[in-house]
Amino acid sequence: MTVSVEGLAAAVKGRVVDRGDAGYDEARALYNAMIDKRPAAIAYCVDEQDVAAAVRFANEHDLRIAIRSGGHNGGGLGSVDDGLVIDLSQMNQVTVDVTARLARVGGGTLLKDMLEATHQYGLTVPVGIIGTTGVGGLTLGGGIGHFTRSFGLTVDNLVAATVVLADGSIVQCDAERDGELFWALRGGGGNFGVVTSFSFRCHPVTTVLAGPVMYDLDDAAEVLRWYRDFVPAQPDALGIWYGLVSVPPGPPFPEELHLRKVAALILTQAGEEELPAMREARSYGKPLLDGVGPMPVPVWNTAFDPVYPAGDQWYWRGSFVDELSDGAIDVHVEYHEKMPTWKSTMHLYSIDGAASRVANEETAWAYRDAKWAQVVAGVDPDPANANAITDWARSYSDALRPYVLPGGYSNFAMDEPDRVRGMYGGNYDRLARIKAQYDPGNVFRVNQNIKPAG
Numbered sequence: 001m002t003v004s005v006e007g008l009a010a011a012v013k014g015r016v017v018d019r020g021d022a023g024y025d026e027a028r029a030l031y032n033a034m035i036d037k038r039p040a041a042i043a044y045c046v047d048e049q050d051v052a053a054a055v056r057f058a059n060e061h062d063l064r065i066a067i068r069s070g071g072h073n074g075g076g077l078g079s080v081d082d083g084l085v086i087d088l089s090q091m092n093q094v095t096v097d098v099t100a101r102l103a104r105v106g107g108g109t110l111l112k113d114m115l116e117a118t119h120q121y122g123l124t125v126p127v128g129i130i131g132t133t134g135v136g137g138l139t140l141g142g143g144i145g146h147f148t149r150s151f152g153l154t155v156d157n158l159v160a161a162t163v164v165l166a167d168g169s170i171v172q173c174d175a176e177r178d179g180e181l182f183w184a185l186r187g188g189g190g191n192f193g194v195v196t197s198f199s200f201r202c203h204p205v206t207t208v209l210a211g212p213v214m215y216d217l218d219d220a221a222e223v224l225r226w227y228r229d230f231v232p233a234q235p236d237a238l239g240i241w242y243g244l245v246s247v248p249p250g251p252p253f254p255e256e257l258h259l260r261k262v263a264a265l266i267l268t269q270a271g272e273e274e275l276p277a278m279r280e281a282r283s284y285g286k287p288l289l290d291g292v293g294p295m296p297v298p299v300w301n302t303a304f305d306p307v308y309p310a311g312d313q314w315y316w317r318g319s320f321v322d323e324l325s326d327g328a329i330d331v332h333v334e335y336h337e338k339m340p341t342w343k344s345t346m347h348l349y350s351i352d353g354a355a356s357r358v359a360n361e362e363t364a365w366a367y368r369d370a371k372w373a374q375v376v377a378g379v380d381p382d383p384a385n386a387n388a389i390t391d392w393a394r395s396y397s398d399a400l401r402p403y404v405l406p407g408g409y410s411n412f413a414m415d416e417p418d419r420v421r422g423m424y425g426g427n428y429d430r431l432a433r434i435k436a437q438y439d440p441g442n443v444f445r446v447n448q449n450i451k452p453a454g
């Protein structure tokens with residue numbers, strides 16, 4: 001399809017790359033190499049006026065818009081065939097107000113760059129576990145990570161945002177100004193506008209005691225049962241999730257463990273002095289390896305980045321879990337044994353603690369009652385394995401369906417229009433009303449799309 005983007009380069013100050021440009025293939029590449037989209041153009045906006053100009057240009061030329069922050073979205077929702085990608089990667093400034101413990105962060109900032117900047121002031125923000133993820137998509141979908149039990153979801157720490165709306169106007173929103181919009185941003189995804197800056201409440205943490213404790217595959221079921229029973233009684237200060245993984249084939253892991261399938265507890269606490277809950281967790285069972293140690297927050301936030309660089313094939317599915325039954329545990333063990341590639345994985349994040357003390361209707365994120373967020377991810381660098389990882393992830397998540405809540409986490413999904421209503425749960429209708437108010441023409445529809453009410 002030929003789409004004209006003539007005049008776009010004159011309309012925005014930032015670089016514009018279109019199909020005729022040498023850098024086009026690089027510019028259109030997404031983190032998930034399974035997704036191959038060919039936008040009409042990519043506009044590297046440099047400020048909110050640029051974003052507004054790009055939105056207006058797309059409206060005038062009837063172009064679909066995709067918003068790209070870190071480009072990590074599993075379903076490739078940071079790009080669009082024949083449409084305009086508004087790329088925010090140049091908008092990555094981070095300003096820290098130490099006294100107020102606030103960080104103002106550009107909409108295209110990567111998590112690692114935000115945490116590096118806040119770390120200079122002894123502060124941090126609870127975010128996801130991989131540093132190259134964009135703050136934009138992660139935050140608007142919720143934001144689960146090592147500190148979820150301690151400090152809540154990323155959205156629970158959002159205090160204000162600047163948004164370019166569907167008509168190109170720019171608003172500042174918070175609990176008082178455009179409060180419904182601010183509510184919707186905290187879990188409603190990119191449906192309401194382009195967030196050009198986020199203001200986060202920061203926490204005074206510089207160092208963590210963190211790392212994996214790994215167990216033999218034969219112990220996986222027992223470890224999972226222990227994890228299920230142990231965690232809910234622990235103080236918020238213990239960050240913990242359970243992973244079915246393979247040991248990466250390189251340092252710092254001992255060679256004899258390389259590529260071995262293991263069950264892992266991934267532990268995090270603020271500060272170096274070991275808390276009793278951390279001690280108890282580390283003393284459970286007979287681990288093959290205890291890799292817990294002190295490190296600066298930014299080091300922990302990027303510890304898994306080398307295992308998961310951009311350009312791998314990904315297929316994933318996410319669900320929420322409120323009861324971890326023995327039946328589900330049997331499924332986990334069965335599919336761990338069948339794991340098709342060493343990078344494929346299952347994570348079960350504890351989302352109780354601070355995150356669970358926010359009511360379902362306080363923010364758009366509707367799964368506060370769930371105890372765990374589960375993701376099954378088939379991952380491999382080789383496109384020849386795309387079918388194998390997809391089949392495994394689908395069949396695994398199908399087998400778990402009797403044991404999970406309906407719906408799922410929008411950030412752990414592919415492009416799954418049939419599941420969208422469930423992603424927003426009981427908050428969908430209110431979100432649809434807010435969508436009708438702020439984006440009645442559904443200008444922002446390349447996302448887990450909420451249709452405007454009425």
Ligand SMILES: Cc1cc2nc3c(=O)[nH]c(=O)nc-3n(C[C@H](O)[C@H](O)[C@H](O)COP(=O)(O)OP(=O)(O)OC[C@H]3O[C@@H](n4cnc5c(N)ncnc54)[C@H](O)[C@@H]3O)c2cc1C
Binds near residue numbers: 067076130139196308
């Ligand atoms: C390796 C990996 C690790 C991950 N780890 C975690 C994790 O620990 N915790 C977790 O919660 N999630 C995690 N995720 C999921 C992640 O949150 C989603 O994939 C998210 O969509 C990525 O955000 P992004 O900005 O990088 O993506 P992009 O592809 O750039 O954007 C995704 C979508 O978000 C919207 N969007 C992005 N920025 C903006 C903006 N500024 N304004 C408006 N809309 C915007 C758009 O609708 C866009 O379609 C991980 C993903 C990967 C691939």
